[in-house]
Amino acid sequence: MANNTVRHINIIGHQNPDTDSICSALAYAWLKNRGSLTGLYEARRAGHVNRETRFVLQHFGVEPPRLCTDVSPQIKDIDIRKQAGIDGEMSLRAAWNLMRDVEIDTLCIVDSDNELQGLITIKDIADANMDLFDTAVLAAANTRCTNLLETLEAELVVGSADAHIDSGNICIGTSPEIMEELVKPGDLVLVSNRYETQMCAIDCGAQAIVVCCGSAVPRTIVARAQEKGCAVLATPYDTYAAARLISTAAPVRHFMRTKELLKFSVNTPIEDAKKVMASVRHRYFPILDENGKYCGVVSRRNLLNLHRKQVILVDHNERTQAVDGLEQADILEIIDHHRIGSLETTGPVYFRNVPVGCTATILYQMYGEQGLTPSREIAGLLLSAILSDTLVFRSPTSTPQDEAAAKALAALAGEDIQSYAEQMFEAGADLTGRTAEDVFSSDFKAFSRGDVKFGVGQSTYMTDKSRAAAEALVQPFLPEASRREGLPLIFYMFTDMKTQSTDLMFYGHNAEEIIRDAFHVEPEGNIAKLPGVVSRKKQLIPPLLAALQARQ
Known part of the structure; x- marks a missing residue:
């Protein structure tokens, strides 16, 4: 379904x-x-x-x-993929893991009301990962500390999990001599188990240090970090792995596509969706429900499984x-x-x-x-x-x-x-406030027989006055009706219930001759009076069809 x-x-x-x-x-x-x-x-x-x-x-x-x-x-008639939307704060690493686990290459970012905010593809994540020299990415993305903890599988030794990385670059502390030149206040420093590098990073004004290789953090380092307002995270990963992983803690909202998103409604016709899909190389497209909320994604393959x-x-x-x-x-x-x-x-x-x-x-x-x-x-x-x-x-x-x-x-x-x-x-029959189009279309049907197409409308009236008023309203509209309906011949029945008769109005090529042939009456102006004729189905359509066929 x-x-x-x-x-x-x-x-x-x-x-x-x-x-x-x-x-x-x-x-x-x-x-x-x-x-x-x-x-x-x-x-x-x-x-x-x-x-x-x-x-x-x-x-x-x-x-x-x-x-x-x-x-x-419409889109609602196919099996759309009910892939849940993700929070914009989710890390690139978590998004990549999710894509791999559920075998999808596009995720949609939504807010707390399920409003679509943007989308991110596997290509976007690959591009972000290949930008090796973007050492300010965590600060630029205002990354949550919790993202770092999850990505590095780290323990928070000092600091608040609710904090955000809002400044500085990512760097690796190798020796105090190099670090004094390299580390600036507010930086995020990856360090090994060497006491000197840990202390040096804190003294240089780092906003956080990441202690690698699962090393225990000495009490003196903890005390110094608390004194200087420096967060301390301890990760089991070695320095190389931590350096590779750390930028993937950035939230997906920083990389998501938000402009000119190609999305469909559940009410979008399949034919329209096919044309859009054929014009771009995307694989998945977000779907919005009747209320404009995100509800899943659709791919070209889904279009094959159609429920008529x-x-x-x-x-x-x-x-x-x-x-x-x-x-x-x-x-x-x-x-x-x-x-x-x-x-x-x-x-x-x-x-x-x-x-x-x-x-x-x-x-x-x-x-x-x-x-x-x-x-x-x-x-x-x-x-x-x-x-x-x-x-x-x-x-x-x-x-x-x-x-x-x-x-x-x-x-x-x-x-x-x-x-x-x-x-x-x-x-x-009440004509108060009604337009000619309204009266005309209230009961109008198109008919065809062979190459001949024509339309017949009917209105029923209890009084001469209301019938005459309706005739005066509808008559000027018939040429426009013929054009709008794409029908060369238009007939309209104004039926009087009490006298059991119909005034038949007509418009189109040879309409007058057709009425003469069908009903053997002489029209006056563009109206033919048909006494005893009240039924479109039984008394009007059969003679009209016979007259039309005789002329073919």
Whole structure:
């Protein structure tokens, strides 16, 4: 698994989701999780919640699903390496030992809140070690005394472990004659077991001496060191080994890389990460979690072990209506009531397609089959979806099953169908503060047949006044919508529930002729009046497809 958290299976409807798309995703997640909206299965939405759906969710006290517009694999979908961050005070020696022990060549430095501070590689440590003439490195790095004790496996005879090396150079005391010229106040001096060199180093003002070869430190030296404020460390290493090791006590923060760090988020798409990795020679890259905290590293090799996102589609089965990246995800199930479109799957899936007026009706049947009664809230969502999709059973797509399901759900939800439907549709038709784009995209779907691509939107209204206002708002937006959606033909249905008719607005090449061929009506301006037409799925799409195919 990519991480320790449960990988959710996303249940998701089509782009520009309507009430059925969102409510069915929520209701199916509740069914799959056996009576909970939190669990392995998570409802998601592929676009903004329209006003009708927002009213429904607020009415029944249900939070809208999280947005998901792309199911392409991300860093979170691979096995990242959970290498813990290190403290910036860790010595180079300890960092090198850790790299060797866990077989990694990059370590990330973090603060106490797990914020990424920098990184250090095996090359950085090698470069630091090869800088043989940098005798001031411990002072420059303000090295802790504890780092010296650990690196040299030394005992602190005199001084404080909390002290820092903040001045002077590293030098080796060989004889008093040479040391008087060599050792300056504040230096760190490595000495052998010779009493004279030890005393001379202290008298020259060294801030610390390191007694090598495991030699005992005489009491007089201890007393003199205490008097002069000189720390004394005793190491079992000989002078040569101690000289080789001592500079590796410097903390990694002094050598770490901090500028222009190449790091990824758990949400970074794999394709983006691959491009970055191909452009540089680094092997490991830090990963930040959802909160921007360090959580591990990733290498090119990790990208090979990919866990594709798992999705269940509701209320659509056409590629053009689905979220991006679907071809890189595993589709587990499809629950739908539309025509079977252009979607391909990599393997066999559970596909339930029933000719009813609403996906929610299919879900209500599945609840019954599994012996589970929906809660009041879920029953309300299912009821709302059926009333919305069937236009309160007026749509030709509506079936007796839809009506029976709605009545049973209304009883569970404690709602009167007619009065509740009126509130719901009025909320959806309210244009207060809405933009043309908002109205247009509230229920818009793209379709394709052969080389022909077109889009059809639909809004439903209870009054002539609200419908006319919406038409005036949307009409100037259609050319822009055609450009944004990349569709040469756009049709938009303004459906009047009470008169059971639709004003069909259109834009695009030969759109007027196509409408004449499909519906045998004469458009007025850029609107065709279609009495008796209320269903996009059953009454509009089939004649449009027939007219388009006849022109090919």
